[in-house]
Amino acid sequence: MTEVIVTGANGLIGSVFCDQLASSYNFCKLDISNPTKPVDITKADSIEEALKGSDAHFLVHFAAFTNVTAAWEQTDDVDGSAYQVNVVGTQNLVEICNQHQLHLIQISTAYVFDGEKPTPYSELDPINPIEWYGKTKALAEAVVQEKAEHWTILRIDQPFRPDRFTKLDLVHKIADDLRARTLSGQFTDHFVGPTWIPDFVKVIDWVLRTSQTGLFHASSGEQWSNFELAKQIQQIIGSTTQIQSSLLNEYLQSHNRPYQKNTALSTKKLIAQLDFELTPVVQALAQTQF
Ligand SMILES: NC(=O)c1ccc[n+]([C@@H]2O[C@H](COP(=O)([O-])OP(=O)(O)OC[C@H]3O[C@@H](n4cnc5c(N)ncnc54)[C@H](OP(=O)(O)O)[C@@H]3O)[C@@H](O)[C@H]2O)c1
Structure with missing residues (x-):
């Protein structure tokens, strides 16, 4: 089986990727919590050591510092873990990929945009991150591209999974809060572009199969307000809890952390080339174990 190197293989998305494609690829996991062979991507020699003897052609890079609020608390701190993992870690991987002739598949985020565009962002829209996590991911993209x-x-x-994971995704959080009757007011003026992780794994598999290069938006391509998404989840789980609506614009008046108002992504470029169809969010939610 073809060997594929993976960082962040134990995370929310990386773990689905490794499970779903376990019969197609042999994964070499660069894992910081491996008790015998930990690999910290912020340390170049630790990655180099782990790749000795590998004959892989691809490296899928999921590992990241993903806590957006914790990253915001580190704003402008280049010694902080958000910058170190997201930027320095990616720089290290780029150098190693070049040395080993590896094709790097970099997982990035809609948070590279400022969220001011009312409609889904395309690959041609200029990036303009407004908080530290988005800035570090934008810097990582620049390192990869350059x-x-x-x-x-x-x-x-x-991204949302078909099952429950230790780190809860947005849709499982909403379902839990609905059941516990603790769901706070859901924004009608905040829009997201949910990504069904099993489809996203198929997109990465498509890149591995076709060696496709370049920048692609790989969400569902849909745009949902938090309020409409919560109502859809409510219907699927059969909850009778009343969902209150609220406004991000009002919430922002008493919170310092910046929030992008819209992070939906257009997938027109991707679906023009993809050899399978993306699952509509409503169908994906119906397949989700809540
Ligand atoms: N989750 C989202 O909402 C979202 C949205 C858009 C884009 N993304 C992007 O998708 C990718 C995957 O996200 P995710 O939510 O699956 O992440 P996650 O669940 O937070 O997992 C991150 C992974 O990175 C690993 N890691 C952290 N620091 C490391 C280091 N110094 N060296 C090696 N590995 C390290 C962690 O290892 P341990 O588990 O061993 O600590 C973990 O496996 C990221 O690039 C993220 O930016 C995520």
């Missing part, structure tokens, strides 16, 4: 010899960048937004 320095990597073979690369693909896949941007996603609000």
